[in-house]
Amino acid sequence: MNLSIGKVGNFMVPNAYFKNIFEIDYKKLKKIGIKNIIFDVDNTLISYTEKELKEEYRKFIINLKKDFNIIIMSNSLSERVLEIVKDLDVKAYYSSMKPLKKNYKKILNKYNKEECVFIGDQFMTDILGAKRMKCKVILVDRISNKEPIYTKFWRVLEFFVIKILKRKNKFKKYQYYDNLN
Numbered sequence: 379m380n381l382s383i384g385k386v387g388n389f390m391v392p393n394a395y396f397k398n399i400f401e402i403d404y405k406k407l408k409k410i411g412i413k414n415i416i417f418d419v420d421n422t423l424i425s426y427t428e429k430e431l432k433e434e435y436r437k438f439i440i441n442l443k444k445d446f447n448i449i450i451m452s453n454s455l456s457e458r459v460l461e462i463v464k465d466l467d468v469k470a471y472y473s474s475m476k477p478l479k480k481n482y483k484k485i486l487n488k489y490n491k492e493e494c495v496f497i498g499d500q501f502m503t504d505i506l507g508a509k510r511m512k513c514k515v516i517l518v519d520r521i522s523n524k525e526p527i528y529t530k531f532w533r534v535l536e537f538f539v540i541k542i543l544k545r546k547n548k549f550k551k552y553q554y555y556d557n558l559n
């Protein structure tokens with residue numbers, strides 16, 4: 379992975395950035411032909427310290443299923459992910475090793491890339507992974523800042539990525555935007 383400054387500036391910019399999954403313009407997603415929404419789990423749908431989805435998230439996802447095929451893609455282990463999604467009746471990929479390509483390929487073998495959007499809270503896993511596959515990706519702010527040590531490691535790298543992007547006027551934390559088309 380070559381993360382030179384120039385490359386980061388053009389490569390790591392999310393297509394859209396929202397405060398949380400509720401703020402995303404799903405009508406627009408539908409309008410631009412998105413049929414499959416692939417959600418990250420930890421700190422996108424649920425905090426690391428919780429084991430069950432909050433009711434507002436659960437209801438929201440179930441409601442989204444009327445309009446989209448919802449897929450879950452998490453780096454967490456099967457036990458945690460399957461417990462979280464148990465009553466959602468959605469396809470779930472766990473131990474995904476984002477940003478590695480392997481599990482993205484599994485999903486993209488099934489669905490048309492142009493009709494997919496990935497949603498997550500981390501630059502070094504969610505954004506980098508989707509961008510490497512040339513997929514649309516939406517960043518959301520993390521739900522909580524309580525994170526395990528391996529996530530803290532990714533956040534250190536993320537800090538530098540955001541710094542570079544900020545310098546290039548491509549991204550600034552808490553300045554939300556939607557450049558999806």
Ligand SMILES: [Mg+2]
Pocket residue numbers: 418419420421422498499500
């Ligand atoms: Mg996450």
